[in-house]
Amino acid sequence: MATRCHGYLFLTTEDMNFLERQEGVDLCTNVIDKNLRRALGGNLRARAIVKDLEIDNLRLQKKNIDRAWRNVSLLNSLGVYTQDIRTENFMNCRVIDFGSSWTEPHAILDKADEIDTDEASVQRLSDCVLFDEMAEQEGIETTKKTPTSQHNLRPRKKAWWLD
Incomplete structure (x- = not known):
């Protein structure tokens, strides 16, 4: 059905900066609504999903x-x-x-x-x-x-x- 997912890891500030500056990735942390911000305790660090490695x-x-x-x-x-x-x-x-x-x-x-x-x-x-x-x-x-x-x-x- 789907690739097995094991959870997620918080990206460090250094990781987030690298992705945004070097790779041009927009992590969209500015679009998180206020209710979600509150639920996250203000923690807006991006997360990386950890999945099994697949080879197609x-x-x-x-x-x-x-x-x-x-x-x-x-x-x-x-x-x-x-x-x-x-x-x-x-x-x-x-x-x-x-x-x-x-x-x-x-x-x-x-x-x-x-x-x-x-x-x-x-x-x-x-x-x-x-x-x-x-x-x-x-x-x-x-x-x-x-x-x-x-x-x-x-x-x-x-x-x-x-x-």
Whole structure:
């Protein structure tokens, strides 16, 4: 399903400075909202996720695309929505990047359920839509049956919570 994750480590100030200055990485510590700041006790140091090292022996292709879909579908059934389905976010048919993921319960999805159930549905099905787009861009034919064929998904638009 996903690469095994063991937890995280706090980056030192030196590590953070190196990543920002030398590597051009934006750690986005300035976008943490005040409630999260308070919950973190003011500790805004970036964290590095510690995962098993993967070597991609199974680039996504026609013979394994259904396996990759089953892994994404399983994550979705557990309430994990990666929101960033791209070829480079898979190794050995498993999702390896959860940087944009949403998990349920989720404040936006909960609010969407109350306000606009169609919008909540679209967000929950976004991995499916993105998976189809990824397979098409890669020229990989797939036999998988996705929920998109059962739902009238409108094109992505600016979400109501970003207004």
